[in-house]
Amino acid sequence: MDRERLQYLLERERGGAASVEERAELEAWYLSYESQPDFTKRLSERALPALEASIFERIESALEQESPSLIQPGRRTLYAGMLRIAASVLLVVLAGAGIYFYLSRAEMVREQTGYGEVRKVMLPDGSEVTLNGNSEITYLSNWGNEQLREINLKGEAYFKVTHTSDNRKFRVRTAKDFSLDVLGTQFTVASRKSGTRIVLAQGKVQCNLNAAENETLIMKPGEMVKFTGNPSDYVRKNVQAFEYSAWKEHKLIFNNTTLEEVSQILEDTYDFKINAETPELLTRKITGSVPTDNIEILIQGIAEASGVIIAQNGKELTITNRKRQ
Template sequence: MEDNEFYKILVNRYINKQLTDDELELFVQLTKEGKLDDHLLAAMSKKGDISESDQEDYDRQTKTKRLWYKLTAAAVVLVVLSVGLYSYFNHNIIDGNKQSVYAKHDAEPGGDKATLTLADGTEISLTDADNGQIAKQAGVAITKNTSGQLVYTVVESGKKEIAYNTITTPRGGQYQVNLPDGTQVWLNAASSIKFPTSFANASNRKVELKGEAYFEVFKNKKLPFIVVTDKQEVEVFGTHFNINSYDDETSVKTTLLEGSVKVSLLSGGNKGTSRFLKPGEQASVEYQTRNLKIGKANIDQVMAWQKGYFHFEGDDLQSVLRQLSRWYDVDVVYQLSHNDDEFMGDIPRSVKLSEVLKILEFGGVHFKIEGKKLIVTK
């Protein structure tokens, strides 16, 4: 079999997650040498299909077994990022000097960290609070359960004064809260949600969000659930959706997984414009133009953070590093004029920053960690 035909089959087997351990090692080495670039780019543009007869012939020769990992590539520099390649990268690609540098300067992954601010201004560290009831106000008990989640429970009926709480996650933090109506909210890093401790006698269930959160709203057709951000308002009756409203991104993105929501603009020349989303759709409000656009959502990419991993799919370096900055609590310093690489692949959010950087460096960029600074060079 000629090299080109072999390379084509190897790439096709990688795409279909069929490589053996030995083939995976060979795949990484050939990628590092640049011998698979054309075949990977062809495969990414759906031009690298392998005939069934060729594939069956190769399978018979190698007696293959299936492994689970994802195709990865870059527009200018090929980058391989895959859960299945971590141990290989750590032991075979990264040189000892680089490992020793990262051993001295590293950042731990984020975790369940948040601060609860009560209506009277009292701040409670949910990171340090023991399980059990941590506060009671306006007829509502606030409890931290054994899973580390915050739960609001009405313990006194009757009309009570409306009190508002705020839960804030720092960079390097995330948290889950069960609101008084039973709605579940997952907060990503550097985010906050403000809400009333009880929705009794209210005309709606309105909360305010900064940053990113995933919602599973308790159904109540008589009491619509409303999420307000700086640029938009999202109204729902019972559904699953994600809102990304970080100030350092280019737009606010609302992604619907289940049910129906209405997205309305709160500012700009198109103020008042509203659109309904169907499951699998995403509303995007651009910060500069204030235009509201609806398109098909990449659910895997949107929900990756909530499921515990980073999912890059054509993301540029700046987009990738914004996510790392929030999760690892580091400030990014760029010491390169430009970088037009695009990254694709999955990385668990449970690994140290150095593990992520080792893999990103395979694409040609270089990093140095100095305290809370992540310095990027080419």
């Protein structure tokens, strides 16, 4: 695990946003820290307290399991204080450097949208994120002087990144083994169950195709990179970038798009379950634009453009062939 990954995981754990997989990754690091003490020397002011807090919890848990009867209720505060000191001492041993203070801790912020909701979020550095429906981002409330501005994304979002005078890197992470780095640019990222897609509108983006970041890809404006599963198995092609961010303006633009792809958008963004009368119907292609402000009009527009009938029953959509008159 590299230093930036460790710092990211520690900050997510302290903010209560770490997933089961991320906690397991931290657990593996804890078990092997003796062979890699240099990591803690270069952690940020926020990651160090997170590491100390984790160590504190581990010391407390271990002592309570060892001799719970020794902890008397009236001495709980003193006991906790002693454990905190023990954790601090252990942290100094691990880090090989002084005492770390807690005056400027940043909290983990989580922003979410419901199905069909589009919302703008301003980040601590002035960058702007527009979240599509059923999407989530997590980030630190104050990046301070950190050289890395990092944000975690689930779902789909359009980023308008502010360039800093000291050229600080901005990173979007969608999975343990994939992230992308920028300085100042505009792009769309979608991380859904069907796969991950990056479309660059302006500037330059570096895609880190694995956790070690030794396999990278530089994107140019007007390019799309997408993959399912392994990031190294990506597809790269030129596209009209505005088509993939039109949802910001409350519309969807289709360009020879299959009804199967459209159905996936309806599932991911609006929580619809799609049933097709025959598989052949999903191969039909659509070209055009439909508004998203009104769900009924959206569904009707898709049906008209593809020559089918779409019947809605709550959150279920049934697609049948339109009978010729």
